[in-house]
Amino acid sequence: MGKLAIKKIIYKGDQYHYSSPDLESGLQIIEASNGAGKTTFSSLITYGLGMYVKQFDFKNKEENHNEIYSDTNNYVLLKVIINDNQYEFKRFFSPKNNNLIFVKGEDGFEDIFPINRNSLTSEDDWTFSDWLLAKLGIEVCEIYQGTRKFKINFSDLFRLIHYDQDTNAKKIYKEHRIDNNFIADSTTVRKVIFELLVGYQFSEYYALIGEYNKVEREKNTYKAALDNYLEMVNKMGVRLSELNKDDLLNSLNERKIQLHKLQLYKESLLSKGYSTTQFDSYIQQLRQQLFQIDSQYSELKSRKKTTTIELRDLLKLKDDLILEVTQIKKIILAHEALNIFSPNTCPCCLREVKRQKNYCICGNTIDENQYEKFFYNSEEYLDILKSKQKSVETIDIAIQSCREELNDLDSDLAKLDIERTKLRQELSNIEQNINKMSNDNEVNTVNDKILEIKEEIKDLEQKLTILEQYINLEKEFTKLKDALIQLNTKIREMEVNVKTLIQNQLKEFNKIYTELLVETDKNVKTVELDENYMPIINDGEYRQASSYVPRRFLYFITLLKMSIDRDTVPFPKFLLIDTPESLGIDQENLKKCMALIEKLFNKKNEFQIILTTGIGKYPKQFKKYVVETLTEDNKLLKKVKKG
Numbered sequence: 013m014g015k016l017a018i019k020k021i022i023y024k025g026d027q028y029h030y031s032s033p034d035l036e037s038g039l040q041i042i043e044a045s046n047g048a049g050k051t052t053f054s055s056l057i058t059y060g061l062g063m064y065v066k067q068f069d070f071k072n073k074e075e076n077h078n079e080i081y082s083d084t085n086n087y088v089l090l091k092v093i094i095n096d097n098q099y100e101f102k103r104f105f106s107p108k109n110n111n112l113i114f115v116k117g118e119d120g121f122e123d124i125f126p127i128n129r130n131s132l133t134s135e136d137d138w139t140f141s142d143w144l145l146a147k148l149g150i151e152v153c154e155i156y157q158g159t160r161k162f163k164i165n166f167s168d169l170f171r172l173i174h175y176d177q178d179t180n181a182k183k184i185y186k187e188h189r190i191d192n193n194f195i196a197d198s199t200t201v202r203k204v205i206f207e208l209l210v211g212y213q214f215s216e217y218y219a220l221i222g223e224y225n226k227v228e229r230e231k232n233t234y235k236a237a238l239d240n241y242l243e244m245v246n247k248m249g250v251r252l253s254e255l256n257k258d259d260l261l262n263s264l265n266e267r268k269i270q271l272h273k274l275q276l277y278k279e280s281l282l283s284k285g286y287s288t289t290q291f292d293s294y295i296q297q298l299r300q301q302l303f304q305i306d307s308q309y310s311e312l313k314s315r316k317k318t319t320t321i322e323l324r325d326l327l328k329l330k331d332d333l334i335l336e337v338t339q340i341k342k343i344i345l346a347h348e349a350l351n352i353f354s355p356n357t358c359p360c361c362l363r364e365v366k367r368q369k370n371y372c373i374c375g376n377t378i379d380e381n382q383y384e385k386f387f388y389n390s391e392e393y394l395d396i397l398k399s400k401q402k403s404v405e406t407i408d409i410a411i412q413s414c415r416e417e418l419n420d421l422d423s424d425l426a427k428l429d430i431e432r433t434k435l436r437q438e439l440s441n442i443e444q445n446i447n448k449m450s451n452d453n454e455v456n457t458v459n460d461k462i463l464e465i466k467e468e469i470k471d472l473e474q475k476l477t478i479l480e481q482y483i484n485l486e487k488e489f490t491k492l493k494d495a496l497i498q499l500n501t502k503i504r505e506m507e508v509n510v511k512t513l514i515q516n517q518l519k520e521f522n523k524i525y526t527e528l529l530v531e532t533d534k535n536v537k538t539v540e541l542d543e544n545y546m547p548i549i550n551d552g553e554y555r556q557a558s559s560y561v562p563r564r565f566l567y568f569i570t571l572l573k574m575s576i577d578r579d580t581v582p583f584p585k586f587l588l589i590d591t592p593e594s595l596g597i598d599q600e601n602l603k604k605c606m607a608l609i610e611k612l613f614n615k616k617n618e619f620q621i622i623l624t625t626g627i628g629k630y631p632k633q634f635k636k637y638v639v640e641t642l643t644e645d646n647k648l649l650k651k652v653k654k655g
Contacts, residue, residue: 013148013149013150013575013579013580013581013582013583013584014094014095014147014148014149014150014582014584015093015094015095015096015148015584015585015586015618015619016092016093016094016148016584016585016586016620017035017037017092017093017585017586017620018035018057018090018091018092018093018586018620018622019034019035019091019092019093019098020032020033020034020035020090020091021035021053021056021057021060021088021089021090021091022088022089022090022091023056023080023086023087023088023089023649024086024087024089025080025083025084025085025086025087025105025652026083026084026085026086026652027079027082027083027084027651027652028079028080028083028086028649028650028651028652029649029650029652030056030648030649030650032053032639032640033639033640035620035622035639036620036639037618037619037620038619038620038621038637039609039610039621039623039634039637040620040621040622040623040637040639041623041624041625041630041634041637041638041639042622042623042624042625042638042639042640042641042642043624043625043626043627043628043629043630043638043640043641043642044624044625044626044627044641044642044643044648045626045627045642045643045644046626047644047647048642048643048644048646048647048648049642049647049648049649050590050591050624050625050626050642050648051177051590051591051624052077052648052649053624053642053648054174054176054588054590054591054622054624055067055068055077056088056090057090057588057622058170058174058588059088059103060088060089060090060101060103060113061090061101061144061166061170062101062103062113062127062140062141062144062166062167063167063170063174064167067080068080068105068110070105070107071107079649080105080649083105085106086104086105086106087102087103087104087105088102088103088105089101089102090102094144094147094148095147095148097117097118098117098118099115099116099117099118100114100115100116101113101114101115102114102116110127111126111127111128111131112124112125112126112127113125113127113140115140115143123143125138125139125140125142125143126139126140127139127140127141129163129165139165140166141165141166141167142163144166145164145165145166145169148582148584149582150169150208150582151216151218151219152164152219153208153218153219153221153222154218154219154221154222154225154226155200155201155204155218155222161222161225164204164205164208164218168201168205169205169208169209170186171185171186171188171202171205172184172185172186172205172206172209172567172568172571172583173568173583173584173586173587173588174186174587174588174590175564175565175568175587175588175589175590175592176590177590177591177592181560181561181564182560183564184546184547184563184564184567185202185205199544202544202545203544203545204218206545207514208582209571209581209582209583210514210517210521210571210574210581210582210583211510211513211514211517211580211581211582216506217503217506217507217510220499220502220503220506221503223499224496224499224500224503227492227495227496227499228496230492231489231492231493231496234485234488234489234492235489237485238482238485238486238489241481241482241485242482245478245482248478250475250478252478252479252482255475255478255479257476257479257480257483260472260475260476260479261476263472264469264472264473264476267465267468267469267472268469270465271462271465271466271469274458274461274462274465275462277458278455278458278459278462281455281458282455293456294442294455294456295439295442297456297459298435298438298439298442299439301435302432302435302436302439305428305431305432305435306432308428309425309428309429309432312421312424312425312428313425315421316418316421316422316425319414319417319418319421320418322414323411323414323415323418326407326410326411326414327411329407330404330407330408330411333400333403333404333407334404336400337397337400337401337404340396340397340400341397344394344397517574517581518541518545520574520578521541521570521571521574522539522540522541524570524573524574525539525547525566525567525570526539528566528569528570528608528612529549529562529563529566531604531608532562532566532601532604532605532608533559533562533601535550535559536549536550537550538550538551547563547567549563561592561601561602561605562601562604562605565589565592565605566605566608568587568589569587569605569608569609569612571583572585572586572587572619572621573612575619576618576619585618585619585620586619586620586621587619587620587621587622588622589621589622589623589624590624591624591625591626592605592623592625593625593626593629602629603630603631606623606630606631606634607631607633609621610631610633610634627641627643
């Protein structure tokens with residue numbers, strides 16, 4: 013599977029600069045005294061890989077990195093190796109440009125990718141995360157949490173790749189950018205992150221589920237469109253069950269031939285001369301048509317006014333209903349919390365009254381099943397709420413219908429206005445060119461027949477369009493239903509393999525993890541992963557706080573070892589470990605954990621661990637892995653020399 017390694021980190025600005033040594037495969041240690049820049053080193057890598065870094069968020073002025081915040085024209089440049097191919101990632105710190113990462117390959121070609129998905133203009137466009145995951149061979153799949161969904165990003169997987177010092181040591185995953193994020197930090201999503209990093213089939217499996225949900229949404233959309241279309245067509249007086257495409261096409265073709273013959277006949281009539289009497293009759297006919305159009309225009313204007321008023325009333329009714337819904341919700345909350353409304357409660361003092369069955373609290377007899385109800389339980393209030401909410405949906409449909417009717421009216425008014433203008437122009441032309449006009453009564457009869465045929469053609473074309481649109485909708489709906497069946501079959505077939513695979517991977521993980529923990533802590537007797545893949549040590553008994561660091565540290569190391577031992581594990585063979593000693597572990601246990609790195613990973617070129625730590629806070633034999641030492645006199649960021 014994919015492999016990621018950092019070759020070099022470069023920071024440039026008008027005031028400060030930094031260039032790291034060339035980093036190699038295997039363990040690379042950057043040691044530094046407090047305040048010299050070891051956390052900044054990790055943050056530059058994290059930021060350059062498209063992550064959110066709190067100290068580089070200049071909108072949050074209280075916790076900004078002073079030197080970088082005060083610098084100008086500054087950016088970080090990462091030289092990275094992905095599957096033996098070299099790339100450069102450049103990201104600026106300016107809030108105007110920090111949503112973009114400039115990617116340059118070995119061939120010099122440069123792409124620009126946005127970081128945030130909400131800045132994409134099309135679903136087919138890629139973010140930087142999509143590009144990076146594709147290079148690492150990890151499918152970008154959609155994850156569903158209830159009715160909400162989001163796509164897996166590299167930043168999600170990075171939570172088990174970046175061992176940071178800010179996350180509580182009791183937790184395993186790096187803290188999410190938004191604390192307690194209901195979706196991205198849910199148990200379901202964390203399980204998906206683990207599975208994607210340990211099993212090559214999981215990305216394909218979740219991608220298939222995402223595709224299934226996508227197709228299902230499309231199918232439901234087409235189903236709703238079909239239902240709405242049928243309702244609209246029925247209101248138009250068209251019965252789709254009575255329409256046949258071939259019959260409509262044959263009838264339409266016959267009408268067009270008939271119209272062509274009538275137009276030829278009319279032209280032959282117009283070539284003859286006409287009497288004044290007959291000519292006056294023709295003018296009268298045109299004026300009659302103009303009168304009818306004016307009448308239709310006035311009628312449509314009146315309908316538009318009525319519909320506009322109706323729309324206004326519906327909008328007000330919707331607002332009133334929404335207000336009622338809000339009030340009912342408040343009543344439900346109050347009723348559930350206080351239970352102050354009951355047929356057995358005194359309306360004056362609100363105390364419970366011991367009421368005899370079939371008698372009111374005032375003493376009069378009543379029928380328990382027949383008296384008008386003024387008190388409701390939670391379920392009845394919910395039924396009322398659902399009824400009101402359904403009414404809002406019904407009104408929304410009516411509002412949409414009114415708006416569509418207004419659009420149709422505007423369209424019809426525009427057409428009538430064009431026809432009215434044409435008739436007026438024709439009358440004007442006739443009056444100016446009387447000698448050129450026809451005056452045969454037969455022309456009028458032909459004109460009437462032409463208009464009649466044109467109306468029939470228009471009606472047939474409309475029905476044909478309606479039928480074709482319905483056929484297309486039904487065809488797409490059927491196509492999506494068939495696709496869902498096929499996807500469901502694939503998912504069911506894959507589930508068997510996936511379940512077997514995850515069990516095997518969990519056994520392998522647990523075996524390695526247990527061996528590592530036992531070697532660093534002799535008090536560890538048993539280790540197993542719960543249903544959320546979180547470690548339970550010694551059946552969950554209390555252990556000292558310092559034990560949490562190796563528990564988390566070795567969880568990350570286990571993932572890395574699995575990716576080295578098995579090429580099918582998608583974990584990108586890269587770890588970024590930031591200052592583990594700051595999390596409360598004693599030096600002896602910390603060095604035991606670190607010593608396992610050299611013992612476990614003797615194949616130097618198959619992985620990279622970048623470790624930032626305090627000066628000398630590592631096993632003595634690790635001195636050879638130190639690539640840079642930062643001190644108070646040799647800080648990470650250095651002033652740019654002027655001139």
